[in-house]
Amino acid sequence: MDTWRTAIVDAGPEHIRVRGHDVLELMRRSTFTDLIFLLHHDRLPSAAERRLVDAILIGVADHGAGAPSCAAARLAASGNRQSPAAAIAAGVLTIGDEHGGAGSGCMELIAAGLARVRTGGVSVETAAAQLVDEARSAQARLPGFGHRVHVAIDPRVDVLFTMAAESGLAGDGIRFARALEAAIRERIKPLPLNIDGALAAVLVDLGFPAMVGRLLFIIGRVAGLSAEVLEECTREKPMRIKIPVHYDGVAPVGSGR
Amino acid sequence: MDTWRTAIVDAGPEHIRVRGHDVLELMRRSTFTDLIFLLHHDRLPSAAERRLVDAILIGVADHGAGAPSCAAARLAASGNRQSPAAAIAAGVLTIGDEHGGAGSGCMELIAAGLARVRTGGVSVETAAAQLVDEARSAQARLPGFGHRVHVAIDPRVDVLFTMAAESGLAGDGIRFARALEAAIRERIKPLPLNIDGALAAVLVDLGFPAMVGRLLFIIGRVAGLSAEVLEECTREKPMRIKIPVHYDGVAPVGSGR
């Protein structure tokens, strides 16, 4: 079997180093968010960059026990008390394009738009309008906009963008996200940026690849799933969850075959 | 269906609050580790408490691509590129008593020992000796001691305990863990505290319930699994992993039945 290769962790019997940094030093001097940044980037973050990533992780960690991921984790914990890991994994498995996964798609959308600006010589507004029109023609969704719970503007978006601006980290990513929001409002209807779109814009400006949009959502959400599982196992009896179901299929079939 | 109940998150259309704290304020002023503490405890941590939890999460995040959890995540990503959540979940599912799960068991062991000290009037050393002898008779393992990779003392243990002592957070949990280590060395053989045992001792002193020993390992490890999945999807082709297998079962059976 080929030996596997990795540039992330060098784990010998005497040491563990993450992208060259000794874990013991990181334990003494850094934060978990510093490490999350280092694991997905090629260096430790500045203090301002770290605060932005902290804000993203906090923003997505737990949206209540009724969110699909939290509900699935609780259902799994309800039936399977021996493996908290299994319950958390069940919650993670609900994360896809429709739930928490729009961050990656939005990062790709923003990156595509900025590529057109750089290579095609068009303005940010023009590139945004083009992408919105193309999505409408293809009847494709625009990830990062609109929300099933917040009918109004998601206040977490402003918090993120203000923190970015105040620390000089707001760049073309945020600029393009706002341009997309304007183009959507003009050409389709008002669909404000949601938390996935906001974290996507910020992560583009921090230099992360698109997949990190979904990965950070998962890392943050796991903290919430963990707490939901702890509460389910602590406060509730096993198998307490009852879902009311109505059967609307065919009538009973005669007994013989 | 009964409405579910929760004391963790209050998520309305206008706000999200985590144990009473507004998420927007937490995004502006707190760190992800502050939130992790709050989600599993009943308050935000002091700065010293937060640094200890940071150190634990950093200590367990990634032990290299060959660790079972990381390897399983890479295998899943190798076959299933459409769902990073599925790959991370596969890694989480390898976490059990033998891999990363000893923290909870060790917290229960320490709690049992401290209960004997408080109610039984015995010394810490006596209670530790009793628990070690009982484990030997029952041929039960003592979670939190020994390690498959580090043949010597795990340096992460000292870093954690020194940080705890220097910030005045070292208490009976750490005291009892060291007493267990001494009793094991004396009555069985030298099996030094490992990272699971160390984080267990610290978490007891921070006032967490036993399940948190495993939950924090999962939260920390997910950060590493995420990076492993990102690297697998970025550097390697799909289906590149080959495991050499030797068949040692029965010979071919004749063709008819």
Place this chain on the structure above:
Amino acid sequence: MDTWRTAIVDAGPEHIRVRGHDVLELMRRSTFTDLIFLLHHDRLPSAAERRLVDAILIGVADHGAGAPSCAAARLAASGNRQSPAAAIAAGVLTIGDEHGGAGSGCMELIAAGLARVRTGGVSVETAAAQLVDEARSAQARLPGFGHRVHVAIDPRVDVLFTMAAESGLAGDGIRFARALEAAIRERIKPLPLNIDGALAAVLVDLGFPAMVGRLLFIIGRVAGLSAEVLEECTREKPMRIKIPVHYDGVAPVGSGR
């Protein structure tokens, strides 16, 4: 890395053999249940043995969309349409001691009882009474008895035991399960055998190891989870599931820290 070893499948570029049987011949002449038996045993089954395993798998496959495993699979499919595998896995993860997992525990209980009869020279009734008394003293549950939905006798139990008796496959496993049921009724209260206990008894008589009690439940249930996921993705919109949640934690905390 050591080469892995296996006695189940010999997979070369020219052939695949399962415990010596050529897969092409199995495809032509056998049923999926024949293969399931062969995979977990050391031979193909007789026709009567196969019919019993068919009956077990059918009996556990799907207990309705509200069962925890089915509900979790639907929740996952609701949020994550790109990976049916992820949704089915989420359903599998709810299977533990409290949901579908009692079969293994009951097989171990029956095996322990039969061991006492063989080596201790006591009658089946005496061994059953001893095990029931010991469980009561230890306040341990007796897996395989009682049911949260069927308040009366589970009719699937009789179907299985009648099929076993009529084909001459009823043995000490079934005998001991009925003895346990009688001892429980006499010493605790009427807790009839449930489907997990019945399949456990049958599988003991078919010569399977205890873990197969849970494994067969999983194999059967996956067929139902698959259908539930198909229906969720076909009939319902993404993110349609709403769980009502009531927050009963602390009041809002003041804004400063």
Place this chain on the structure above:
Amino acid sequence: MDTWRTAIVDAGPEHIRVRGHDVLELMRRSTFTDLIFLLHHDRLPSAAERRLVDAILIGVADHGAGAPSCAAARLAASGNRQSPAAAIAAGVLTIGDEHGGAGSGCMELIAAGLARVRTGGVSVETAAAQLVDEARSAQARLPGFGHRVHVAIDPRVDVLFTMAAESGLAGDGIRFARALEAAIRERIKPLPLNIDGALAAVLVDLGFPAMVGRLLFIIGRVAGLSAEVLEECTREKPMRIKIPVHYDGVAPVGSGR
């Protein structure tokens, strides 16, 4: 909360019916494969249809311990002995487009081609050639053709198609799959039908929706994963799997920050 609706299982306290059929009758008279067909279709199968589905499930159940799904299940079982469900789920999570998931994509391809034949008045050969040319232009893969292990023709394909023909069940699905194979050989290179493409063709002719291509692969593979987990837990010690890893990232970084 809205009551959920389902047309699959009617589960009352007195009965369980699957699409109108009483489970007790199915247990007495039917096979597990009959039930799998009924769960995903709208009726029980004929004997010939059932034999074809048996052959598909047998064909995909276990391709050896080194297949990504089997390897992931073993890795999970190596670290987590308490939850066989978690280990099987880890194996299921590796199933995606690249591993076992091509069946659905191929069913969609075949259905698209047959739609062109019906509505566009072109021959099967023409429609096949069009689809192959369009895939080449889009640089898209054609799911169901080629294989990483079998360099020659996969013998399972012929077994399936011969069984279908001999029982009068071979239809336009199989015809179109062979036409695609010819068009690929002519326009790209010889890439023979593989097992995913063959089961896709058969399932189209049996009247199943496209998702069933992947779902049946999962149902069949779970039987193999179960056996792999049983063997791993029975023959091997926990944490026995070692993966050799070579670190090729940056050199150690200086200690200060």
